[in-house]
Amino acid sequence: KHGSQVAPPEDKPDKAETVDVDVVEVTNYQQKLLNAWSAADPDELQSRSGADRRSRQRLKVVGSFIENPINIAALCRCSEVFLAECLVIPSKKVMTKPEFIATSVSSQHWVPIEEVTAEGLP
Numbered sequence: 698k699h700g701s702q703v704a705p706p707e708d709k710p711d712k713a714e715t716v717d718v719d720v721v722e723v724t725n726y727q728q729k730l731l732n733a734w735s736a737a738d739p740d741e742l743q744s745r746s747g748a749d750r751r752s753r754q755r756l757k758v759v760g761s762f763i764e765n766p767i768n769i770a771a772l773c774r775c776s777e778v779f780l781a782e783c784l785v786i787p788s789k790k791v792m793t794k795p796e797f798i799a800t801s802v803s804s805q806h807w808v809p810i811e812e813v814t815a816e817g818l819p
Contacts (some may be wrong), residue, residue, distance in 0.1 A: 721750040742756045749778060759785040766791045772801035785811045 758776045763769050769791050776784040789812045791797050792805055 708725075753780045753782050756781045757783050757785060759813075759818070761787045761813050761818055763787070766794045767800050768787070770797045773797075773801045773808060774804045776808045781808060783809040783811050785813050787814050788812060795814055812815040 703721060748809065758772055758781045760769055760772045764787070769786055772786075773784055775781075789810065792801075792810070797805075
């Protein structure tokens, strides 16, 4: 298809001229995908992922002195990636905060978490 568009020349901004342009039709090819995580059983997902075939490292990540929910969530993600034996945090209440939930991207479901305050550390 062809059409015309009016645009002023660069050297004479007050004068307009007609320019031929090609008009291209755009079709939307959006595809809807199903969320596999919502439909599957968490135990089944874990067995398929291969996480059950790898053993946890003898590593305990202690974050009892950390108060920022975003930093605790980052530790949680690292603990999951490195298959830490557990993550120790000052309070499990932090896991309900929106900042933690957004940053942890569900890693708290895949790593054991223990609650120990800074005063409770040896």
